[in-house]
Amino acid sequence: MIKRLLAATGIATLCLMSAASAADKVEMWVRTGIGEAFKKTVEAYNSSHENQVSMTEVPFSELVQKYATAIAGGQAPDALSMDLIYNPAFAAAGQLEDLTDWAKSLPYFSSLSPSHVKLGTYQDRIYGLPLSVETSVFAWNKDLYKKAGLDPEKAPTTWDEITANAEKIRALGDDNYGFYFSGGGCGGCMIFTFTPLVWGAGADILSADSKTATLDTPEMRKAVDIYRNMVKKDLVPAGAASDNGANFLTFTSGKIGQQSLGAFAIGSLVTEHPDINFGVTLIPGATGGTSSFAGGDNFVITKGTPKMAAVKEFLEYIYSEDGQKMMAKYGSLPTRGDIAGKVLEGLDPRLQVGIEAISVAKTPYTLQFNDLINSANGPWASFTNAAIFGEDVDGAFSSAQSEMQSIIDSGQ
Amino acid sequence: MTGSGSKTLSPQRKRRRRSGWRGLVYIAPAMALVILFFVMPVIFTGWMSLHNWPLMGGTRWIGLKNYVRMFHDARFLSALQFTAYYTVIVTIAIFAVAFPLAIFVEKQRRFVSVYRTIIFLPVVVGLATASLLWVWLANVDSGFVGPALKALGLADKSPNLLATFDSAFLTIIIMVVWKIAGFTMIILLTGLQAIPADLTEAARIDGAGRWQRFRYLTLPLMRKTIALALIISVTGSILAFDQFYIMTSGGPQNRMISVVYYIFNQSFVSFNLGYGAALSIALLAILVVLSIVQLWLLRVGEERP
Numbered sequence: 001m002i003k004r005l006l007a008a009t010g011i012a013t014l015c016l017m018s019a020a021s022a023a024d025k026v027e028m029w030v031r032t033g034i035g036e037a038f039k040k041t042v043e044a045y046n047s048s049h050e051n052q053v054s055m056t057e058v059p060f061s062e063l064v065q066k067y068a069t070a071i072a073g074g075q076a077p078d079a080l081s082m083d084l085i086y087n088p089a090f091a092a093a094g095q096l097e098d099l100t101d102w103a104k105s106l107p108y109f110s111s112l113s114p115s116h117v118k119l120g121t122y123q124d125r126i127y128g129l130p131l132s133v134e135t136s137v138f139a140w141n142k143d144l145y146k147k148a149g150l151d152p153e154k155a156p157t158t159w160d161e162i163t164a165n166a167e168k169i170r171a172l173g174d175d176n177y178g179f180y181f182s183g184g185g186c187g188g189c190m191i192f193t194f195t196p197l198v199w200g201a202g203a204d205i206l207s208a209d210s211k212t213a214t215l216d217t218p219e220m221r222k223a224v225d226i227y228r229n230m231v232k233k234d235l236v237p238a239g240a241a242s243d244n245g246a247n248f249l250t251f252t253s254g255k256i257g258q259q260s261l262g263a264f265a266i267g268s269l270v271t272e273h274p275d276i277n278f279g280v281t282l283i284p285g286a287t288g289g290t291s292s293f294a295g296g297d298n299f300v301i302t303k304g305t306p307k308m309a310a311v312k313e314f315l316e317y318i319y320s321e322d323g324q325k326m327m328a329k330y331g332s333l334p335t336r337g338d339i340a341g342k343v344l345e346g347l348d349p350r351l352q353v354g355i356e357a358i359s360v361a362k363t364p365y366t367l368q369f370n371d372l373i374n375s376a377n378g379p380w381a382s383f384t385n386a387a388i389f390g391e392d393v394d395g396a397f398s399s400a401q402s403e404m405q406s407i408i409d410s411g412q
Numbered sequence: 413m414t415g416s417g418s419k420t421l422s423p424q425r426k427r428r429r430r431s432g433w434r435g436l437v438y439i440a441p442a443m444a445l446v447i448l449f450f451v452m453p454v455i456f457t458g459w460m461s462l463h464n465w466p467l468m469g470g471t472r473w474i475g476l477k478n479y480v481r482m483f484h485d486a487r488f489l490s491a492l493q494f495t496a497y498y499t500v501i502v503t504i505a506i507f508a509v510a511f512p513l514a515i516f517v518e519k520q521r522r523f524v525s526v527y528r529t530i531i532f533l534p535v536v537v538g539l540a541t542a543s544l545l546w547v548w549l550a551n552v553d554s555g556f557v558g559p560a561l562k563a564l565g566l567a568d569k570s571p572n573l574l575a576t577f578d579s580a581f582l583t584i585i586i587m588v589v590w591k592i593a594g595f596t597m598i599i600l601l602t603g604l605q606a607i608p609a610d611l612t613e614a615a616r617i618d619g620a621g622r623w624q625r626f627r628y629l630t631l632p633l634m635r636k637t638i639a640l641a642l643i644i645s646v647t648g649s650i651l652a653f654d655q656f657y658i659m660t661s662g663g664p665q666n667r668m669i670s671v672v673y674y675i676f677n678q679s680f681v682s683f684n685l686g687y688g689a690a691l692s693i694a695l696l697a698i699l700v701v702l703s704i705v706q707l708w709l710l711r712v713g714e715e716r717p
Contacts, residue, residue: 065680093468241575377662386665
């Protein structure tokens, strides 16, 4: 009797154990601001697979330090959606799982977004694979254009035109403003939406080898003037001066005539704010040309996670046509070039502009991206605020230039 | 201190030694906690400060280089400067508000306990919570202060209080005074209540005026209480972090980076734990020196003449 009981409990335990190992729960962190794309994909995956993914959103400005401290404390999630500019630093620190062999065995490996794979590669080994692609674009509110007597179908092509349009929209009065940007020391927002003005005009904020800060250029001066001028003319809401990125999607309020946004925002606008009638075009450069910031996230796996198989299964789902379609519907551009056409079929045509932007887009490659650009207290974040809202433009240029250079030098 | 028993005999000494052991046993639990949670972390921090200690990856011994770097670090020096500025202003503001309040609630009058409670209420709110509340109050569009000024016709446009240094700094000072003054008031109140009524009475009979009684009687008798309140206020202000982090993220153009904020940035944004540890040790030294200076200035510990 007792033997039978023992056997029964033994079998029951075995069943439980095997059930537990069959259905793994993958812990994954993503940053806020990535939009709905990934969230919906996780939901779709969880409802159709035995393994489950549990997703935690972490504020984008804190994700890197939270992940680094979690690794140091042994509490890191299995996988992470990492802003791809951080990928080199974490790979160099030896905290990520080497995916080289598995990645190369994927039949579509060669068609994965090359810039993502490049940033995911460190010393010829692959530590990160593309998860989401985003480019920055310029959006305008067609309803406000119409109200202000502008042609709602005509995309502005220069900043003079944008400023003139902004004035007309502001003239509608009330809370209607012509332009918006998160200017309260949000380095990430400004590198994404503001540097394309400089890049389009042919200049850059770092030298090609990232060893020299080249902030003070005539192109940057011109770009700062354009924004300053709009602030001075009261075409931008006063809240912009202290918005640290929390209100990046102010365009969704319907009271903003024009704003530079990302492709994720297009997805959110289309699916969650269908009442906003907007157009999308490339961001004009300060003195001509167009440009964009190619950003997005890489999928990285924490070194030593026991749930490798489940994580890989999830990533393969993301690369499947279903997964890609789901991501694209909510604004993440396809990461697989070979099926991009098929994925975008029947989706909002405005996403196409996001794809076009890839060909003119740039991504800075530096191990010190957080210190230089993204940190709320870094030189770039305070420069954008000081130069656009402050009294002393020359001082803002010279102090940011020297501070950036000293950070670069101390990291050599 | 019992230094007066100078002519000690051996049995007395023995007894004293025994009672010394007993005393040690009594304070052992407290000592264990202090050693475990203060002394050892400080020693470990000191050890870390002698290394290049990144958050991820290996550590490397670099001796005193972190401490040398500190003296050439313009951002650290400006953080020190800002912290000193903030400490002076906020301490004066807190005392300027808390002292009159303490005198006001000391006298027995109608509803005095209601006043005490109301003034003390903000103290029990967490500093982070209070900061978030004030972020909302100061919000330019959906807040309270700006839109109220506009509605009252005092401003043409709702002002963005957190956008410029002066108005943001003023907002933070008002928030901190609102939050902390109640606590300082309670400390000062206990000091006021400890002054025997007959002393005041005697001074009054001697013909001392209101100001004279305050200057020559109340203030000297409250020296220890004031020292306590001052040290708590100064230490708290030097360690300020939450309000700058939450309300202004370091302020317009990084002008509100306090020392602790800078240590946090170095440790967890730039991942230089070693340098952060060195800065923490430096801050600890500054705090110890400041506290000693304050105790000396207020002659706490000496018997009254």
